[in-house]
Amino acid sequence: MKAAILLTFAALLPACTALAKPTRAECIVGYRLDWRSVKAERADVLNQMEIPNDLARRVALAGASFGTGEAVFLQFSQGCDTKSAKAAEILGYWKAKTRQLPEFVPITDVIRPGLQTIEVQGPHWRD
DSSP, X not given: OHHHHHXXXXXXXXXXXXXXXXXXXXXXXXXXXXOTTOOSOHHHHHHHOOOOHHHHHHTTEEEEEOTTTTEEEEEESXXXXXXXXXXXXXXXXXXXXXXXXXXEEEOOSOOOOSTTSOOOOXXXXXX
16 A cells, blocks of 8 residues: 555656746746937847856856847746846846947736747746
């Protein structure tokens, strides 16, 4: 009987572990980019908005997407409950490095992974 209970528990453990992982949507932060006050060429500004590897590792950045330059999406692989603080660290880096930046307007809706946002997949998330 004890063996059957242990086998059942062992069979359920992977499912519980998977449910403990966040969804990708829970790990995405997005900002609309307001370019009205920027005098520089948009492409030049976007080219300066790089994320160095050491910063990306420190904040567990899984990916960044600028799409057409109207928004930026950041997806994290760990610590999704602190994604806003991690995103603020990246924005702070850009602001310290680049003089001309658009205004970053937070997207408050749930951001679903996809072609219009960011589509990073992997073992860090349950979906």
